[in-house]
Amino acid sequence: MAIRRYTKMEYGSPDEMVFGESKYPVSYGLGQTVGAGVVVPEINFAPRPGAEKNPESLRREYVDYITKDILDRAITLGFPTVQLENEHIFQMVNEPEKYAKPVVAGQKELMQKYYDEHDIALSIRHTLADPRLAEEGLRPGMDNKHSYPEKCIHSIEVAAENGADLLSIESTGGKEVADYAILRQDIRGWLFGIGYLGSIDMAWLWPQIVDIAKKNKVRAGGDTNCAGANTSMFMAGGYLDRDIPRTFAAVTRAIASARTLVAWECGATGPDKDCGYEGPIVKAIAGKPTSQEGKDSHCAHADLMGNLIAQTCDLWSNESVEYHPEFGGSSVQCWLGSIGYEAALMNTAKQLKQDKLLRDLYMATDRYRSPEAFILAYDNAYKIGLAITEHGNDIYLRAKAAGITAARLIEDESKAGKLRLSKHEQDMLRKIITDLSALPDEESKFVDQCLKAYKDVPMFNPRNYDL
Amino acid sequence: MAIRRYTKMEYGSPDEMVFGESKYPVSYGLGQTVGAGVVVPEINFAPRPGAEKNPESLRREYVDYITKDILDRAITLGFPTVQLENEHIFQMVNEPEKYAKPVVAGQKELMQKYYDEHDIALSIRHTLADPRLAEEGLRPGMDNKHSYPEKCIHSIEVAAENGADLLSIESTGGKEVADYAILRQDIRGWLFGIGYLGSIDMAWLWPQIVDIAKKNKVRAGGDTNCAGANTSMFMAGGYLDRDIPRTFAAVTRAIASARTLVAWECGATGPDKDCGYEGPIVKAIAGKPTSQEGKDSHCAHADLMGNLIAQTCDLWSNESVEYHPEFGGSSVQCWLGSIGYEAALMNTAKQLKQDKLLRDLYMATDRYRSPEAFILAYDNAYKIGLAITEHGNDIYLRAKAAGITAARLIEDESKAGKLRLSKHEQDMLRKIITDLSALPDEESKFVDQCLKAYKDVPMFNPRNYDL
Amino acid sequence: MLDLKSVNFDRILKRYDIQMESKESPEELAARMVPKDPTLRKVAEDVVFMRYKTVNDNVIAALKEYSPEDVIERGLIKGMDVVGELYGRGIYYLPHVMVAADAMDKGVKLCESKMKGVRETRGKVVMHVAEGDPHDIGKNIAAVLLKSNGYTVVDMGRDVAIADVVTTVEHEKPHIVTGTALMTTTMSAFPKIADKLQAKGVNIPFICAGGAVNRAYVESYPLGVFAAKAIQGPVLANKIVDGYDWRKLRENWDKLTAVKE
């Protein structure tokens, strides 16, 4: 499968972007269309501890309890459309026939029933687990201990064949280097890990997913960089955290978006996965629908852009919540209430032709809450998209350009504008700009440099990336 | 203490009302001002089962865990202001010195520390429990078994003396009759229970709360009709529920607002409590700030007006969530994220002078989702307010007028407009209008009628209301 | 206010309730289900159509032809069965059930006054709301449904002390004891009650319900059987008088409670 790199923007200007609309809407599932004028709530969940005990207990948890609760609540509140996301747990990728198949099939069967009875638009995203371990080998034939690469691909097939509407994954290529780099604030290492190695790994993985999707007449959604940029964001945290500076996290997000784009370049149609916050950038480039999460995904993690990130979403997600009882119902029902109502608000704004205004309110609320929020504001996201497409054919240069552009945007605004940085964030920003500026202009030189510098990083094996 | 009845509207027109602003802002606590241009998130919580084991375990739960988590998360996310609400549990009203005092004092001490260190505006509402049992007697001296009336008043004093900033209660006068009536769809009984008996009970209770507040230089907030109208709403539920029709619930809400107003007529200053949805009506009448809850209180209960109800709020609440861990932190931290960001969005709209537009988006989203949402839309809420003030001096006539006005608004819109009703809801609406229209024009006749009709209602004792 | 004329509300919300409305009328369903005999039929219809005023006369008329036991079983309770069916199908709402139950109650009282001994009911249930907990609506609904399904209910009310529950159970010797708790801080009474009952050798099922509790919690102590909805009360009770103990109820819980929702 040929990879078609993005070398120009699908959107002509930032202002064209708004939630609930994308250049290339996608239809799938049971009457579902995403990106064509309606924001759809996407509800994610995790089983209770112990549910994984055996295949039947897991099926019951996912189907009889979680899926049923969600569908009932959607009808109860009058939501016209809902997407479910099931993030596969380890057992489901390790023994897909045994653990995943009954879940995938059972969910779809129940959804079909509600679709038939109530005419509610429904779809389900299956996010396959990526269990591959760099230390054992990322490609087929390399991991003699667990055969994870083979199992990973097989589990995608099982999902596609048994009822998934949308296939996604948070692939982990290059993570071993990024993990090392993040703890040392080494932006070059991070760029190498995610921007470069991650893009190579995705170019291996995603054509296979797209093929499987095509064969089964379902959709290949997209990837997000949970493994990298979300880890940065998570560790950078909020105003009480001191693990890593938020300027570093912001720049890694920009770099990650150059990587996340690869799924779509391999033929995936979107909607992109929630979980990552690269959506505004990749949507600006490719015009495909994205799922985003923010203020209503605090069940899963806090962020510093809870409203802003809704600005250009097509699905609005809660990221994930453990299934358990609350006063208001089960946890999935409660969070569905929040995301469903937020989606309804956005849809009202669309109907009243006030969507761009609401978008701007979302954006303005958090524009200066953190550097990451700032670079993801749709105008800045667009600029980062431009930097990526300018070097669209070179996975190294485009990731670097994304990083530098983000860093410069932050720098300029912190000097002349309203974005305030702590001293430590400023120091880090200066170091990032210096480090990135010092990098060579050629891929081969960069790779040589990095292979040398990171050869002792635990678990890093260049053969995983054909290097 | 004299009761000053509202006989005219404080707002000149519905359009003057908007979230984050009220005619009579209130200052209290640690740098807190409500209703003066900023919407404040209000976070509520319930202790884990078992926390009530002894006073120390309860104190630890409320102070060391819950309050600390909340304050940390508020700082983490950069929320400039937060209000806590502590709904007292049975043990705290039953033995206030032992159970309530250490909690109230401990919370305040910790809040003071954060206020001093971070200059975050903070306040705490203590919602005292009303444990009184109609069957034992609602007034002092009547309940020989538990002395609940005495304990209730005493617990208010304990809270006020030890650190409460704001005193609230969800008083339960008349509930025994309303409970009976709700299960039989008897609107007259409900009007008698809540509109009449409830107002009498509040006129006894609230002057005492206002006195205690004044003596301790704290604020008397307000009451809401959780016992009545929320029970209706809760039982009417959503589109899958068939317990009671939503038209009935809507009319009870309107009646309840005539009762809820009494707290303010007795001298309470607001902000009114969350939990009830009477806010838009009583705010229209009195111009005092109110706390509301909707899409971000689904942890506590689902509703059919998750956005609409934000239209005119001054505080934005999660209603209540049991303290427990989630992926994103503790449950109180997660829900604080959601309400805090929603408040931030409203505040951005205010800063950008787009608040009335956002208000209308909120309102339009749910205007036709349910009859209750419809009558609470600020234009209709205003009309119900007018009906109440027209008969402001007569607690019977004003409650009846509120009910009839609401019923007529629903009827008109369902005939000529976009509000759709199920057949059962229509039947009920017709019956309500007939029943209410048949009622006498004089309080004394009404009371005679009801005392006869409901004399056998279990637990109902006219002496509780000096009748 | 913004002009809402142009809004397509179907893209914002969907009125599933209206879409689901049953086409069948209570009359149609009742016509199929009530007894054929004209005298008993009238009695049953009084219950189905909540005719509180005529039920007395019709019961008196029926008592001329039938024994009090028959009027109850084949007239009044038959009518209540129809009501249950109407509720189950979404044609009736809860208040219909409550008012129908009031009508039935009136008829039952009349029949009982004509009986020789005490009426034999399906079983006896002791009900209560946990200490410190004032939330009794759910318990009240459940009580009505149990009564109208032929059970004798000893309603201890709300805010009931642990010791009182235990004493009453010892004294009344019911088939079932129930507890309702809507607060996380009151429900801890249930395991204590269960322990004390077991200590006294009482092994009847203890149906626990109310917003605060869930199945996992209720099944964490002996005797406990969870109920999510009041309508499950009669379903569980019927099994109990059929001989199911609390362990067997737990095992079959998913199946039993799926019957009616």
Added chain:
Amino acid sequence: MLDLKSVNFDRILKRYDIQMESKESPEELAARMVPKDPTLRKVAEDVVFMRYKTVNDNVIAALKEYSPEDVIERGLIKGMDVVGELYGRGIYYLPHVMVAADAMDKGVKLCESKMKGVRETRGKVVMHVAEGDPHDIGKNIAAVLLKSNGYTVVDMGRDVAIADVVTTVEHEKPHIVTGTALMTTTMSAFPKIADKLQAKGVNIPFICAGGAVNRAYVESYPLGVFAAKAIQGPVLANKIVDGYDWRKLRENWDKLTAVKE
């Protein structure tokens, strides 16, 4: 885009991080804390200021005056203490700690090569991430902090089978075993490990951490001691080598972990 000029952002958000910024500099604090002796001082400062390049030379110089043990204890580890203090006060961020630890590590290796026997560390810790769980960042951070506080770490990596953990503990005889789990569906390995260890008579504390677990869960099985943050690793470990068993750690947990946040 809307014009944001008029916005008063202080009414929307508050930059507590900037408000809290420490006025003190690393240099000021280090000046007070590093050893007075100029040779050891240089070694300590190499750690504090993360001078990966000079640390070798300075350690070699110090080894001329001091024993390898002294250079480690009074130079390198002293430097790391300063780093910990800087981190605790919010002056340093985590990456500083990591890079300083790298520098210390380099120095320690050099010293060890000059020692007669094996260096005696404070204690030994076996660490792992639960089976099926790939989330290892937290464990990696904790490992670095334990190492830089003078502990020997046997790092088993991620996705480690239950049996392997038990075997390794039997074999290595550590003072402490740790487990990390970030998924609700992997953490159930912990009670199993605890049971198996107890069955083999191993009674060392089993520090369990990671996003999925919480204190209540970890204290629901024997041996389990919860850690919320990596920085609590050394705090708990120090108590363990001082003789606290898992029960005593649990009793004093609130106090112990409040020390540093």
